[in-house]
Amino acid sequence: MKKTLILLLLFLGIALIIYYEPGQYLTIENLKTNQNLLESFYQDNTLIMIGGYIAIYMMIGLFLLPGSTFLSIGAGVIFGPALGAVVVNIGSTLGATLAFLVSRYLLQDWIEERFSKKIQSVNDHLCENPANCVLFLRLVPLFPFFAVNISLSLSQVPLRYFFFGTMLGTLPATFVYVNAGKNLASINSFSDLMSVQVWGALTLLGILILVPVIYKKIKSKKVPGEKL
Numbered sequence: 511m512k513k514t515l516i517l518l519l520l521f522l523g524i525a526l527i528i529y530y531e532p533g534q535y536l537t538i539e540n541l542k543t544n545q546n547l548l549e550s551f552y553q554d555n556t557l558i559m560i561g562g563y564i565a566i567y568m569m570i571g572l573f574l575l576p577g578s579t580f581l582s583i584g585a586g587v588i589f590g591p592a593l594g595a596v597v598v599n600i601g602s603t604l605g606a607t608l609a610f611l612v613s614r615y616l617l618q619d620w621i622e623e624r625f626s627k628k629i630q631s632v633n634d635h636l637c638e639n640p641a642n643c644v645l646f647l648r649l650v651p652l653f654p655f656f657a658v659n660i661s662l663s664l665s666q667v668p669l670r671y672f673f674f675g676t677m678l679g680t681l682p683a684t685f686v687y688v689n690a691g692k693n694l695a696s697i698n699s700f701s702d703l704m705s706v707q708v709w710g711a712l713t714l715l716g717i718l719i720l721v722p723v724i725y726k727k728i729k730s731k732k733v734p735g736e737k738l
Contacts, residue, residue, distance in 0.1 A: 538697055541584055545694065552588050559588065564601040571605020572612065574656040578602065579687060586691020594688040595681070602684070603677045606659050610672055613663035640671040648679025655680075 552559045563585065570577055581601075585594035644667065647658045662672055690697060 537580075538583075538694075541580070541587065542694060545587055548584070548588050560593075560597055563588075563597050564604065567598065567601025568605040568608060571602060571656075571659070572608045574609065574659075578655065582684060582687035583691045583694070583697070586688035587694055588691075591685075591689050591692060594691060595684050598684050598688060599677060599681060602655075602680055603673065606655070606676050607669070607673055609656065609659040610663045610669070613660050617660075617664060640667045641675055643667070644671055644675025645679045648676055649682065651683065 563581070567578070567581060569575070570581070582594075582598050585598045588594065589597055644662065647653050647662070
């Protein structure tokens, strides 16, 4: 009964947000237009602005909503690169953790009943090196943020690995977006931010995270007495 009620509330929240279409206001042009107003409001209401920003980011993570890129750039404009990165990292990590906990509470039993063998196979590999796997999934920009939240919630990855892996793994991309706020005047669209070089660097970093895992796998399969 409790799970059903929570699901209904989540669907209601998502439906209301979709109905009001907040995405139409989350544009670079609107951010440029309201830049001075936002900066002025922050100067007069520092703690409220920081707390509100984190709360909004948490809602985005919980309800699987768009707008994280917009908010990350906005954080750089309003708070500056250093504080902006901290605010975004706290908000995105807490939002992802909320989504992780809700999905695990609501969906894990249902999924395990129907796909127990496949889930067990994934867990056997994933849980051997959960920290490396979470970092890899967060660093490589090919995996959607919300999809990683849900997928990992259905695994047996401990909460602490998910939390700290998310916190550390999202930092590089966070710095890219937040620092873009310094050069808001030269940005015309979100696609201007992530160049092929940046995508490649993040992907390479994610692959490097897996090197110890791959080495361990190769070493464990080595024939006794054989030199690697």
